[in-house]
Amino acid sequence: EAGVTQSPTHLIKTRGQQATLRCSPISGHTSVYWYQQALGLGLQFLLWYDEGEERNRGNFPPRFSGRQFPNYSSELNVNALELEDSALYLCASSLAPGPGQYFGPGTRLTVT
Amino acid sequence: GIQVEQSPPDLILQEGANSTLRCNFSDSVNNLQWFHQNPWGQLINLFYIPSGTKQNGRLSATTVATERYSLLYISSSQTTDSGVYFCAVGAQGGSEKLVFGKGMKLTVNP
Numbered sequence: 001e002a003g004v005t006q007s008p009t010h011l012i013k014t015r016g017q018q019a020t021l022r023c024s025p026i027s028g029h030t031s032v033y034w035y036q037q038a039l040g041l042g043l044q045f046l047l048w049y050d051e052g053e054e055r056n057r058g059n060f061p062p063r064f065s066g067r068q069f070p071n072y073s074s075e076l077n078v079n080a081l082e083l084e085d086s087a088l089y090l091c092a093s094s095l096a097p098g099p100g101q102y103f104g105p106g107t108r109l110t111v112t
Numbered sequence: 113g114i115q116v117e118q119s120p121p122d123l124i125l126q127e128g129a130n131s132t133l134r135c136n137f138s139d140s141v142n143n144l145q146w147f148h149q150n151p152w153g154q155l156i157n158l159f160y161i162p163s164g165t166k167q168n169g170r171l172s173a174t175t176v177a178t179e180r181y182s183l184l185y186i187s188s189s190q191t192t193d194s195g196v197y198f199c200a201v202g203a204q205g206g207s208e209k210l211v212f213g214k215g216m217k218l219t220v221n222p
Contacts, residue, residue, distance in 0.1 A: 031208065033208070033209075033210070035210070037153070042212055042214055042215070043198065043200070043210075043212035044212075045209045045210060045211070048208050048209065050208075055208070056206075056208060056209055058209070088153045090153075090154075090155065092155075092210075094208075097208045098142070098143050098202055098208040099142070099143045099160060099162070099202070100145070100157075100160045101145065101210060102157055103147070103154060103155040103156075103157075104154070105152065105153065105154040106152075106153045106154060108153070
């Protein structure tokens with residue numbers, strides 16, 4: 001069974017640009033989560049999507065947004081990139097909301 | 113919000129030694145997971161263990177929910193066990209949002 005996949009692996013953007021990160025959950029999983037791992041800040045919850053709807057978001061500004069598609073894949077958009085957005089962005093999925101989240105390999109975003 | 117503390121922050125072992133990692137949390141949880149982050153950043157699931165005891169090969173974990181802590185045991189450590197171990201919890205009524213500890217860096221020397 002394929003795990004959670006994310007693309008691209010690496011992404012380099014300039015301050016002020018927009019970044020789009022993509023995630024495909026494990027087959028059968030309907031909940032998708034996004035987390036940010038920035039240097040010195042640890043792993044922080046960003047967004048949770050379930051059945052196509054945003055269900056919860058962490059303490060991040062509105063320029064972090066996303067969506068979930070009918071096939072349960074998801075994308076994370078970061079607008080007006082700032083240097084401190086440089087981080088590893090991890091996507092996870094679960095069969096039911098909450099327990100047993102499985103993580104993808106991550107997208108490393110570098111903002112210059 | 114719920115707080116998660118992991119100890120020790122760093123640990124250096126010789127191959128073959130045993131170790132215990134501790135995770136304390138500040139409130140009731142109905143989701144607790146242990147992860148190993150590999151050198152490329154991916155979080156590898158070790159255990160989903162909101163309560164009770166589980167074992168998987170050389171690894172085992174115990175969560176005492178009433179006392180708000182969890183332990184991860186690594187026996188007969190190998191160099192491939194090196195990396196960062198994270199405990200993450202989901203609070204009751206919000207278990208879909210995992211709150212992570214700061215992690216514990218384990219180095220196993222040959």
